[in-house]
Amino acid sequence: MTQTKLANLQGLEFTPNQTVYAVEHIAKRYGRGKAAQSARPANLDISLEIKQGEVFGLLGSNGAGKSTLIKQMVNLLSPDEGRISLFGVDIAKKPDIVTRKVAYMPQKPNALLDLTAEEAIYFTGHMRGMSRHDAKKAAAQLVEQWGLGEVRRKAVRNMSGGQNRLVSLAITLVGDLPVMILDEPTNELDPAFRRQVWDHLKEQNTVHGTTIILVTHNVQEAEHVIGRVAIMSKGRMVGMGRVSELKSKIDQSVRLELFIKPDRAEICESQLVALEQARQLKPYHWVVLVPRENAEEDIYKVLGGIRLDNLEDFRVQTASLEDVYMAFTGRTIEDEDE
Template sequence: MTNQMITARGLTKTFRAKGQPVEAVRDVDLAVEAGELVAFLGPNGAGKSTTLRMLTTLLPPTAGEATVAGCDIRLDPAGVRRRIGYVGQGDSGGHSQRVRDELHAQGAFYGLGRRETRVRAAELVESLELGQVANRQVQSLSGGQKRRVDIALGLLHRPELLFLDEPSTGLDPHSRANLWEHIIELRRTTGTTIFLTTHYLDEADELAERVMVMDHGRVIADDTAPALKQQLGGDRVTLAFGSASDAAAAASHVGGEVHGAVVTVTAPDGDRALPRWIRGLAADGLEVTAATHRAPTLDDVFLALTGRSLREEGATPGSDEAASDEPAAA
């Protein structure tokens, strides 16, 4: 028995565009333990969706190997699909179908008996607060309600592993918070492993035990969010002065970079250092007219690793990178 829910070695996907090979995913290694919630981040075109499609057997790899939920993605794709749940960016339910009918059809698709399907559907309708809309057509639901239906469809067969591809994109803040409350509670009660892609870095920071960052088809970082932020060297502190000469003099005491009358310093425990610096500078006749302190964020990590902010990519509906990391010629 193994505790690994996902193991990938040398996973590669090459397409051809205008007669030329294009590597969307290059020699990717992954390891996800059972019960983990892992956030998989990257700018549009980084290769996230291609990697996700290979792991879920929707796209065959060009090279490499992977075992997902105990099944080889090449040799036993049906076994992988039986054991995983997948919630993509589009709505999963048939728009003209009733919510409860969609859940029952999903149970039949996975070979569950009628009684087991009805019991499981009822459990999910209750836990995801879909009772008031269970007999309504999917097309009549709000965005948040549709995403909860998607989660229910992905969980109906009690998968060991749930893939979530941008599950909260396009939702308002209240619906996002509500959706994650349900996902976390279901995970707490079932121990389901979750592999998540998201453009909302606050979700990754708050929810994931581990964060992977992908760029140009490769995994370039893999660690906990606190560890990744710690690698940036500390908090960002700014000190403003009445003149550029005062700022230059202050920088000789505290270090950092001078931009006009402002000194910017990166330092561990900047919140504790700030009062000490202000007192020391005042003793030397240098008055701090304004000061700010900001702890590093995952967006800072992302910027340092990729040279761009994930916020620049835009967390908007339809921002899936599939179009950019999979050439049209494929």
């Protein structure tokens, strides 16, 4: 099915480069009165546009303000300042456009928990305008696609975290709404299902023209799906652009990853903390960005100072989206203050 035909079925006129979401100078603080004024803003002066057919990423760690922004975009929270429009319609004035056009997958489901997996998918599809027959058929297909056959008649609230995520994903997919917003869609999933999720989202975007907004801190996986990304830190948007464009800004660097033997950590890390371009990602896991021009010489110096027999492993690769995050924020994606 072509994008034009699909969009017409969904009640839209497909226009290349049409703005789906326009977020204008959004700000949000939690609390009331003086408490809200003194609190660090969850969002501050955020503006962005998302075009039809994009796979757009919101990148940041826990506490960066991603979920707060998304909840405002789906009308679960009202911004203190600013305006959000969907297909040119102010969602504060006509909130029903969100339920008709946007499928939202939150981090934690808070509805349909007493229904079985198959019931939750079926009723969601039916509420989105599918006939009973089509909704029942779609629910059965999604149950099979996501390996939910064994729990199809189990209440959602009694499922494991991973099963719950898969049901939430199936609920988001049913009905083929033109916009999908997914908040950390691969949390609690094993590697095989994570790959399946990313592959399916790419297919959904390519084949059906679905506009997809991904909220994630899993930069290594999301990098292969996202076309354009906004980087958030402490409630602010600190960078935005195509992944390739952002990476090109630091592409003069080569990434050296070091995996240190735990019993050699003290001697190695005392040398690494003195290097300006060295960052600790996890315990015993460091990354050093070295200039591409003298990469071979600089890598040799770092490895020579650390000594290979102090390492469990090391890797050399070009800059990643995680390096982009570090360049814009000065910290790793796991270091954000709550």
